[in-house]
Amino acid sequence: MKFIMTDDKLLITELVLTAYLYNQSDKLGVDDLPNKIRKHYWNEKEATVRRPIYVTEGDLTAIYGLENVKNTAKTLPFLEFEEFGSQIKLTVFDLGAKWLSKHTEAVERIDSNPVLASYFENYDSIPVSYEKAKAMNTPKENGREWINSLVKAIESEKGSEEMLKLVHIVAPEDVRQNLKDLVLTKSQEGEIEKIAKAIQYRDYLKRIGLREIGKLLFVGPPGTGKTSIARALSGKLGIPIVEVKLSQIADQYLGETAKNIDRVFELSKRLKPCILFIDEFDFVAKARATDEHAALKRAVNTLLKAIDEISLVEHGVLLIGATNHPAILDHAAWRRFDEIVEFNLPDKDMRKKILDIVLRDIEGKFDTIEISEKTEGYSGSDLRMIVREAVLTGLITERTVLNQQDLLQGVVEFNRRIPLKSKDENPNENNPARYR
Template identity: 85%
Template sequence: MADDKLLITELVLTAHLYNQSDKLGVDDLPQKIRKHYWNEKEKTVKRPIYVTEGDIRTIYGLENVKNSTKTLPFLEFEEFGSQIKLTVFDLAAKWLSKHPGGVDEINGNPVLASFFENYDSLPVSYEKAKSSNTPKESGREWIMSLIKSIETEKGSEEMLKLAHIVAPEDIKQNLKDLVLTKEQENEIEKITKAIQYRDYLKRIGLREIGKLLFVGPPGTGKTSIARALSGKLGIPIVEVRLSQIADQYLGETAKNIDRVFELAKRLNPCILFIDEFDFVAKARATDEHAALKRAVNTLLKAIDEISLVEHGVLLIGATNHPTILDHAAWRRFDEIVDFTLPDKDMRKKILDIVLREIEGSFNTEEIAAKTEGYSGSDLRLIVREAVLNGLITERTVLTQDDLLRGITEFNKRIPLKTKDETA
């Protein structure tokens, strides 16, 4: 654990180095510090940054800052304004490099690492510090800044209403908690690299990348993977449901689609997740609404025009019904990723993950064998039944019987469920 003196010195030195060098950018500041000094209007941390007692209390939750400061010979506490000033830089640098835990802090702080990399042969790497530092796009404050500046424009209200925007730091889904097929893992790997090497792809003119279509039955993890990807890549996700865009005013639908794509471009780099893609096919099948057909054409055109390499938007479409999409819709995507119902081995792994935090002894192999045709989401519901049944008899430690009973209760509800899905 970093002690008070270490954190205070880290912040004061970071501020000093950041203020001095315009080679350092806002992404070089550690997330905590960046968040605290973030300027919403300018979408950055403006120079110079000053350090006060209050800043340290907010960033690190420290009390008695004044006393700690007074024991450090290279800092001065200014009573007026409670500012903490650096008096002798060299002394502070030396102190930090020798203090227990100092090198660890430096390696987690690109601003410091850029200086200490060439200092006294300390084991410090700027590259490593930078790659482990969370980029600004991960933060809630980044999204808020962008939204604030979009809000000042005409027509923006409609645009923002259509989409659900989530910052990576608020994403709850984690790839580690999802059981993926080899194919799915490969796709994630490829897309991660593509984003990392976006400039290279642009240079060689390779543009046919960054449009994925997730296809598979409900509850197989399509939404979860899209969100987890946003967390992994550290870029926001803009979620839209096609039915929602269409249902309000038919005449506005085409315009709404343009708005959503415009929003995604403004928020770049980001993921644009278009759920319920089967809506496209449904719309084409109806004879009634010319407006709806126009909207579908607008959508397909917008998909054609958006690009990961150019605009920094990774497009992910999701559909539950593969059969009803036509060729014109399919060919717009570079990769089709299959989400099948999990096989026995995957079911066991999903159960193990869902039961991880639940006390009791279970044979998940047996449950997996008895749940052929169940989706990941069905398995979660079975466990939920088991947990609730336990609670009825005041038990938080579950047994295999609870799970088996969970299956029975779940099965009772299946007719209801299928009715819901086709509605």
């Protein structure tokens, strides 16, 4: 009980001192506030945390889940509780700072709070560093509030509605795909490493005038992880992802299409640093090949021009295109990318690894080598479907613990469904046989 009280006192003091320092110093920015505090005080309209921050009982409950704040605050000599508005006020900053500096448990908190670290790194031998705290603190671009703010601002501009319908924007903190759940080839890993470094050393690249980096084309059959890697990259790099499907552009009012493309690129520049993921890139080639829509062709030219003009180094936008049909892309489309990343159907070893990942949280004993031998030509997505079949079969007999037989049956079920699938309007979609 006593321990919890000390903990509560620390948290109250942390917030009150953080608010005080943030309010005082214009050297500190919104990215210096710890993630939780920043989220709580975020002002959507202004896309920042407005000064001054006031600290109330409700704020402490919302941020740290504290109860009984009033009584705890009253035990601290440098705080005053104001009944009206339940506000907690700092009376003497120095006293509060001294109190915090005396608590060894506080060091850890200060060291992960850039606002406090900026003050305490010059204070009597407390081993904290502003640099380190800042580097560890999640930047605002990671949060959905940041994106909501930008989208709100853009929504209010004339003509932006159609464009916003074309894109799907996800904040890194909401990305569900994780790189460690994806089985990558060595060269895919290499590409990711390169891009991560390029983003980290963007200023350097700008200085030396190296611009030819940051436009990737992901090429490979359906279900091989193109979309998943793009999203996982957003999470890894901590930058939002803006997703566009090119085929959807054709459904829009054609007259507006070229303008919409420009707006999508404009939006990406404003969200920077971010990933702009253009899916179904082969649509460019299809559109060029038709004689029907002059407007569509114009739109495609606009797109190619926009790709030419955007740059990771200059604008902070990492462009990733994805296509299933490399054969139909013409030279004009290819040459706009700096790097082609190949996604092939997984080999036996990769299939085993993917199966192990998909089965990770499923109870049962499995021989994934056997399954990987029976699934030549299957994509990662197909393997997930096999496991899905196995799980559902198990549930029919009320079983949540599965066995090898269920997986083998999953393969059979999956194979049985392939002929059905190929009768769809999209005959080749998801049909592994095509790539064998």
